[in-house]
């Protein structure tokens with residue numbers, strides 16, 4: 001049984017323009033992913049594609065003007081708001097992207113302690129700090145005093161100390177040097193190997209490929225492909241979706257060419273396939289209706305022409 | 308562990324001190340010139356209705372006694388050197404040393420301002436917090452409406468209103484003054500003083516809350532929408548505990564700073580409120596000294612109020628430095 005299942009998730013924001021006109025911005029549309037125990041799933045997509053909102057939607061911490069549809073199941077049981085309230089911070093934990101997610105006026109040690117669910121929060125915090133090579137002096141520091149690597153390890157500590165089974169890491173490696181990134185990723189691997197699960201939300205397909213098992217490619221608010229890491233080899237013949245192929249080809253060690261154009265804005269989504277305006281193999285058929293996710297060669301793809 | 312920036316703080320205070328001294332000299336000089344060039348004749352103001360009985364010779368004698376016959380610059384320098392020696396001169400209208408008058412008045416004003424300062428700070432902060440936590444509801448709208456309306460209400464008008472309602476109509480409080488009329492000063496009890504204090508404090512506080520409340524509301528809304536509150540919610544924190552842990556300290560800091568910085572406004576408000584309630588504080592003394600050309604008293608008051616406001620601003624700056632770990636602790640990586 002999957003530990004976390006997201007089915008047909010849509011998130012939209014109500015916005016008022018000119019004071020009266022209500023506009024619904026659909027930032028995530030019919031997204032489905034599943035996460036297995038012991039697995040790392042990378043959700044890869046360009047910056048600004050609404051990936052963070054996926055993390056917030058799963059944890060139920062979206063702002064009030066957001067409306068959400070679809071189902072999210074944890075251990076096979078639907079995550080209602082009430083169930084989430086009891087699981088958030090205990091079974092499900094977030095690893096945010098930067099030090100800005102720590103209270104600037106609270107000592108780092110106490111912040112990690114408040115995340116702990118154990119009886120003896122102090123020793124729990126010390127243990128996790130020791131494990132991530134954070135010296136004892138870090139405990140009494142304020143977030144502004146942390147270096148990039150220390151900040152990331154502190155953020156990871158908050159999730160680890162909680163004893164969560166599922167960690168959702170939102171862009172946990174931006175602006176870090178390669179050594180720190182490697183260390184971060186191996187921390188996640190270690191965590192997953194203990195039978196827990198990690199959803200790694202990132203724009204960095206390259207590092208994602210190093211440690212994950214499965215990759216979900218995110219485009220304009222939905223998943224366009226779910227593929228095994230093994231599919232990312234050679235010229236990308238095994239990859240199913242044109243966008244994923246483009247991402248693969250854009251990597252420096254491959255052809256290093258990126259596709260022209262940019263993702264559509266949530267307020268002006270194309271009527272058919274969301275990728276159609278930038279797709280090389282698009283046909284008039286593609287603009288008729290949004291393609292459904294379908295199974296293909298042990299993966300999933302949202303493209304009518306994929307083979 | 309906690310390393311205080313001793314050297315830097317010392318330098319900061321020193322710089323502030325230098326700035327205050329230069330400011331004081333400039334303000335004294337300007338006030339001196341202004342008073343000297345005002346149409347008020349200090350001698351006439353001093354003698355009052357008896358003016359007709361005073362001949363030109365007597366006038367000159369008085370002028371000589373006060374040193375009013377000398378050139379303005381000489382008068383200023385005389386006064387300045389006396390001040391440096393710790394002598395602020397003698398008040399013409401009270402016929403007592405200026406320092407004594409100010410000392411006594413200051414105690415009254417301090418009681419008034421401090422109570423108003425604390426009351427408006429605490430009440431304003433709580434109002435701001437409630438408004439922010441209940442943003443968009445009727446209670447938020449009411450608090451906002453109250454603050455915006457009051458921010459534009461003149462103090463004296465509010466003072467008169469309060470006086471009319473509580474003293475004249477309801478008769479709950481005395482109509483004015485600092486102590487009951489016709490009671491010997493030995494017989495005035497603390498209770499009497501407090502009774503006379505309540506309405507001026509109320510007036511100042513009713514107006515004083517607006518600033519803190521609006522500021523706190525705005526700040527707390529920003530804090531509650533911040534990444535760190537989002538992350539705290541992701542860790543399962545919620546409701547009052549969330550506010551207590553992350554909201555409070557992040558809004559209290561700017562609120563405290565703002566409240567210290569509002570010293571000058573408080574002082575200005577107190578001048579008017581004291582006038583309305585005939586409360587014998589510094590404000591009332593200032594107005595009298597101004598109207599009756601009591602130069603030594605007026606200048607003494609100018610010096611005093613400058614220092615008072617300056618100290619308020621200094622405390623605001625210091626509170627930020629001492630309370631905010633980002634400026635308090637040296638960066639260590």
Ligand code: SF4
Nearest residue numbers: 273276279286303304
């Ligand atoms: S459905 Fe059509 S437009 Fe969309 S990705 Fe496939 S081929 Fe391209």
